[in-house]
Amino acid sequence: xxxxxxxxxxxxxxxxxxxxxxxxxxxxxxxxxxxxxxxxxxxxxxxxxxxxxxxxxxxxxxxxxxxxxxxxxxxxxxxxxxxxxxxxxxxxxxxxxxxxxxxxxxxxxxxxxxxxxxxxxxxxxxxxxxxxxxxxxxxxxxxxxxxxxxxxxxxxxxxxxxxxxxxxxxxxxxxxxxxxxxx
Amino acid sequence: xxxxxxxxxxxxxxxxxxxxxxxxxxxxxxxxxxxxxxxxxxxxxxxxxxxxxxxxxxxxxxxxxxxxxxxxxxxxxxxxxxxxxxxxxxxxxxxxxxxxxxxxxxxxxxxxxxxxxxxxxxxxxxxxxxxxxxxxxxxxxxxxxxxxxxxxxxxxxxxxxxxxxxxxxxxxxxxxxxxxxxxxxxxxxxxxxxxxxxxxxxxxxxxxxxxxxxxxxxxxxxxxxxxxxxxxxxxxxxxxxxxxxxxxxxxxxxxxxxxxxxxxxxxxxxxxxxxxxxxxxxxxxxxxxxxxxxxxxxxxxxxxxxxxxxxxxxxxxxxxxxxxxxxxxxxxxxxxxxxxxxxxxxxxxxxxxxxxxxxxxxxxxxxxxxxxxxxxxxxxxxxxxxxxxxxxxxxxxxxxxxxxxxxxxxxxxxxxxxxxxxxxxxxxxxxxxxxxxxxxxxxxxxxxxxxxxxxxxxxxxxxxxxxxxxxxxxxxxxxxxxxxxxxxxxxxx
Numbered sequence: 001x002x003x004x005x006x007x008x009x010x011x012x013x014x015x016x017x018x019x020x021x022x023x024x025x026x027x028x029x030x031x032x033x034x035x036x037x038x039x040x041x042x043x044x045x046x047x048x049x050x051x052x053x054x055x056x057x058x059x060x061x062x063x064x065x066x067x068x069x070x071x072x073x074x075x076x077x078x079x080x081x082x083x084x085x086x087x088x089x090x091x092x093x094x095x096x097x098x099x100x101x102x103x104x105x106x107x108x109x110x111x112x113x114x115x116x117x118x119x120x121x122x123x124x125x126x127x128x129x130x131x132x133x134x135x136x137x138x139x140x141x142x143x144x145x146x147x148x149x150x151x152x153x154x155x156x157x158x159x160x161x162x163x164x165x166x167x168x169x170x171x172x173x174x175x176x177x178x179x180x181x182x183x
Numbered sequence: 184x185x186x187x188x189x190x191x192x193x194x195x196x197x198x199x200x201x202x203x204x205x206x207x208x209x210x211x212x213x214x215x216x217x218x219x220x221x222x223x224x225x226x227x228x229x230x231x232x233x234x235x236x237x238x239x240x241x242x243x244x245x246x247x248x249x250x251x252x253x254x255x256x257x258x259x260x261x262x263x264x265x266x267x268x269x270x271x272x273x274x275x276x277x278x279x280x281x282x283x284x285x286x287x288x289x290x291x292x293x294x295x296x297x298x299x300x301x302x303x304x305x306x307x308x309x310x311x312x313x314x315x316x317x318x319x320x321x322x323x324x325x326x327x328x329x330x331x332x333x334x335x336x337x338x339x340x341x342x343x344x345x346x347x348x349x350x351x352x353x354x355x356x357x358x359x360x361x362x363x364x365x366x367x368x369x370x371x372x373x374x375x376x377x378x379x380x381x382x383x384x385x386x387x388x389x390x391x392x393x394x395x396x397x398x399x400x401x402x403x404x405x406x407x408x409x410x411x412x413x414x415x416x417x418x419x420x421x422x423x424x425x426x427x428x429x430x431x432x433x434x435x436x437x438x439x440x441x442x443x444x445x446x447x448x449x450x451x452x453x454x455x456x457x458x459x460x461x462x463x464x465x466x467x468x469x470x471x472x473x474x475x476x477x478x479x480x481x482x483x484x485x486x487x488x489x490x491x492x493x494x495x496x497x498x499x500x501x502x503x504x505x506x507x508x509x510x511x512x513x514x515x516x517x518x519x520x521x522x523x524x525x526x527x528x529x530x531x532x533x534x535x536x537x538x539x540x541x542x543x544x545x546x547x548x549x550x551x552x553x554x555x556x557x558x559x560x561x562x563x564x565x566x567x568x569x570x571x572x573x574x575x576x577x578x579x580x581x582x583x584x585x586x587x588x589x590x591x592x593x594x595x596x597x598x599x600x601x602x603x604x605x606x607x608x609x610x611x612x613x614x615x616x617x618x619x620x621x622x623x624x625x626x627x628x629x630x631x632x633x634x635x636x637x638x639x640x641x642x643x644x645x646x647x648x649x650x651x652x653x654x655x656x657x658x659x660x661x662x663x664x665x666x667x668x669x670x671x672x673x674x675x676x
Contacts, residue, residue, distance in 0.1 A: 077648065
């Protein structure tokens with residue numbers, strides 16, 4: 001089959017990537033057909049690839065073929081290879097979430113990492129809490145998890161009761177941080 | 184034989200039970216909660232009944248609702264699976280009084296064995312060794328503290344109605360006893376509706392070896408060899424295998440005989456499991472009898488070639504065991520990895536949510552008992568077990584390689600799973616050598632991080648995916664005509 005070259009085909013694209021916490025600088029350039037010229041941390045390679053489905057890429061490099069599976073996840077892509085997952089994001093995307101699904105405690109607002117049910121409240125409004133002290137016990141998938149104070153301070157409010165169903169983003173407890181401590 | 188049964192459970196075990204029912208020509212009735220309305224067990228059943236909201240108490244734990252569903256659908260028997268009502272004698276009594284067959288032991292035998300404290304006493308009387316402990320359940324905290332001192336720390340707190348690690352705590356010193364007892368009791372209360380706890384001596388670096396037993400209502404009982412379930416996290420088994428690398432033929436025979444004695448002594452009928460702790464000197468202690476079909480039963484099915492669910496149904500229908508001990512032999516090696524919706528890189532936090540893509544492994548000797556499918560939303564209300572991956576091979580060495588390949592070809596997206604963690608355990612030198620014990624994960628995998636040796640290839644895939652993004656809608660190559668792009672605005676309804 002005849003191939004018509006277009007401008008976008010011959011452009012080299014530069015990437016600054018983070019794989020979990022490792023940095024990779026890379027360039028990629030389309031060659032003929034199903035091949036790609038890449039350079040990863042300065043090492044050049046020609047790779048052959050084929051898209052099998054939206055989620056599935058068949059890739060040949062260094063004389064070996066591999067099946068890789070690609071998932072779009074919070075601000076990047078998760079690549080599945082031989083049972084291991086590699087979370088890759090563009091290092092130039094500032095302000096993106098660090099890792100998908102992480103425990104989120106922004107400022108003094110304590111919110112659950114996953115949908116769950118409140119089992120017990122351990123802190124009362126007005127009480128002083130030390131960093132790491134238990135605030136609230138949640139259950140999800142039959143497992144109890146204790147959300148702890150991200151820093152020492154005073155509990156401003158407890159917004160839920162035992163038995164409530166709670167969602168990520170919902171503020172369960174709010175803490176006013178101590179001014180004199182560094183943590 | 185029954186014409187139709189109700190399966191009072193969800194997930195992979197409900198699906199697995201239905202498979203055997205279909206082979207036997209038995210109709211199946213599924214029950215489900217609202218968040219499970221599109222769950223695999225509902226899709227696989229002949230009929231289904233919605234019980235109520237997602238909370239277990241108003242659905243899978245509601246005896247009234249399940250009994251009325253069974254009556255409404257005309258089910259002659261109820262299979263409880265594991266968990267939920269499987270070991271609830273109250274439920275068995277209701278079945279008995281309403282003349283619906285409970286596929287499991289009679290309530291009297293379940294009462295005797297389900298209460299771990301009473302079971303210990305029964306076994307002690309039979310001369311089966313038990314672990315030193317304190318089991319006066321209504322004792323005050325002071326008595327418990329005194330007993331713990333006498334037994335000597337570390338001690339293990341367990342739930343009287345327990346199982347599966349719920350309500351269990353290792354206590355290293357007296358200062359920690361009170362807090363651990365309170366939290367164990369509260370966990371037991373929410374898991375089993377019974378907050379009573381007891382303590383026993385904690386045996387260090389033990390192996391967990393259990394025997395599968397079958398007993399009919401005519402007084403016949405056999406065992407189907409052992410399963411070693413020493414690889415555990417938070418007291419939850421995660422990898423099981425048979426045969427155990429630790430058992431000599433004579434120890435196997437001795438333990439198997441103790442297991443059969445244990446079930447006969449307690450008037451047990453149906454499939455059950457007698458669990459033992461095996462210490463480093465090869466001494467074994469009775470732990471408990473699980474009066475249900477176990478999560479890990481496929482391991483035994485693979486080595487013995489016996490369908491345990493079929494045996495359960497035959498026994499429940501009043502049939503005689505067609506097997507004697509001499510008929511039972513094991514071939515090769517089988518193992519099971521439990522695939523949980525948990526993030527192993529985030530301290531195994533539960534990872535419920537929608538499975539956006541799923542590809543399960545296949546091949547000779549590979550079995551997947553799954554309760555989910557691509558597109559299914561894993562609810563947060565229930566246990567995180569998605570599926571079980573079971574492999575069978577000629578030898579342990581061959582089978583470990585088979586399991587590794589199967590794990591590497593098991594792709595689940597949208598949620599996190601324990602697969603990467605499993606790969607590193609199975610592939611580790613101490614696991615391959617069979618040097619396993621219940622503290623194996625704490626000893627070798629405490630600060631586990633996945634091996635990122637494929638990072639460069641992953642980057643290549645990222646680049647290829649980025650340079651050639653998925654075209655939407657699905658591309659039709661230019662120049663080729665297809666009825667779908669020449670039809671224009673016409674549609675046939």
